[in-house]
Amino acid sequence: MTQIKKAILPVAGLGTRFLPATKAIPKEMLPIVDMPLIEYAVDEAISIGVDEIIFVTSPDKYSIKTHFERSESLENKLLKKGKSNLVEKINPNKYNSIEFHFITQEEQIGLGHAISLAADYVIDEPFAVILPDDLFVSEVPCIKELSEAYFQTKNSVVAVNKIDSNQIHKYGVIKPGKINKNLIEIDDIVEKPNKNNAPSDIAVCGRYILTPDIFDFLKLVKEDKSGEIQLTDAIRLMAKEEPISALLYSGKKFDCGSKLGYVQAIISNALSDNEIKEDIKKFIKSIDWTFF
Numbered sequence: 001m002t003q004i005k006k007a008i009l010p011v012a013g014l015g016t017r018f019l020p021a022t023k024a025i026p027k028e029m030l031p032i033v034d035m036p037l038i039e040y041a042v043d044e045a046i047s048i049g050v051d052e053i054i055f056v057t058s059p060d061k062y063s064i065k066t067h068f069e070r071s072e073s074l075e076n077k078l079l080k081k082g083k084s085n086l087v088e089k090i091n092p093n094k095y096n097s098i099e100f101h102f103i104t105q106e107e108q109i110g111l112g113h114a115i116s117l118a119a120d121y122v123i124d125e126p127f128a129v130i131l132p133d134d135l136f137v138s139e140v141p142c143i144k145e146l147s148e149a150y151f152q153t154k155n156s157v158v159a160v161n162k163i164d165s166n167q168i169h170k171y172g173v174i175k176p177g178k179i180n181k182n183l184i185e186i187d188d189i190v191e192k193p194n195k196n197n198a199p200s201d202i203a204v205c206g207r208y209i210l211t212p213d214i215f216d217f218l219k220l221v222k223e224d225k226s227g228e229i230q231l232t233d234a235i236r237l238m239a240k241e242e243p244i245s246a247l248l249y250s251g252k253k254f255d256c257g258s259k260l261g262y263v264q265a266i267i268s269n270a271l272s273d274n275e276i277k278e279d280i281k282k283f284i285k286s287i288d289w290t291f292f
Helices: 037-046 062-067 072-080 084-090 111-116 142-153 165-170 214-218 231-239 259-270 277-286
Strands: 006-010 052-057 099-104 127-130 134-137 157-162 172-180 183-191 202-210 245-248 252-255
Touching: 006 037, 006 111, 037 062, 037 127, 037 134, 037 142, 052 062, 062 099, 072 084, 111 214, 111 231, 127 142, 134 202, 134 259, 142 157, 142 202, 142 245, 157 183, 183 231, 202 245, 214 231, 252 259, 259 277
Parallel strands: 006 052, 006 127, 052 099, 157 245
Antiparallel strands: 127 202, 134 252, 157 202, 172 183, 172 202, 183 245
């Protein structure tokens, strides 16, 4: 095997930080200018040759499934109005060869639990995990960097970056072992540590290439104090039995699960859009900050 063919996208979260907007719209469907967040994640998966995508979703998020279904009625309306240039945007050919699966996570009891639900689809091959909340902007997609590292090392690889100590408590944090350029051997990993007890300032981000061994370790994980099954805890057990690498990725990450990160992602994307970037620059320069 020279390509990762399957990707799991956990999308069952409630999106409480974006209420009331997420009462009716899944946070993964919130737009970054003109494209929903979930589509960036799917496109990143496709960039490494994935042809099977497993969404782990919740009962009310039917709009995600609808978004990736072909809309012939809308296509016909656009064609009648002479807007054939928009057809590729709503029914992109890049999805024609992709098989989409939807698994319902009835209770949102952790990322580890969500991943375990997809075991029957993955079976016995390495797979990608992409958390749509984290939007990466880089010349080489983050998941592609991880895929290349996986085929170099033949062991599971997780994306990491260095973070401010005041943000440590929000992430899984690794205890680094041997370092080879941007690849770090994981000696240990701790979920959301206190900054005074954190093993490093290197935090796990929302991209993983995992071997199917992870499902065996997920079965051993006990619920945390919040009643959730954490993927971090399974990776910690796994690291005691086999090598796991962390990759310091290149590029910029926006945490679109937070209001600040979401707005930053929109501004960054707008400034990369040739159609509107100059107007956005003018608008930013014209802001009268005395009103804020």
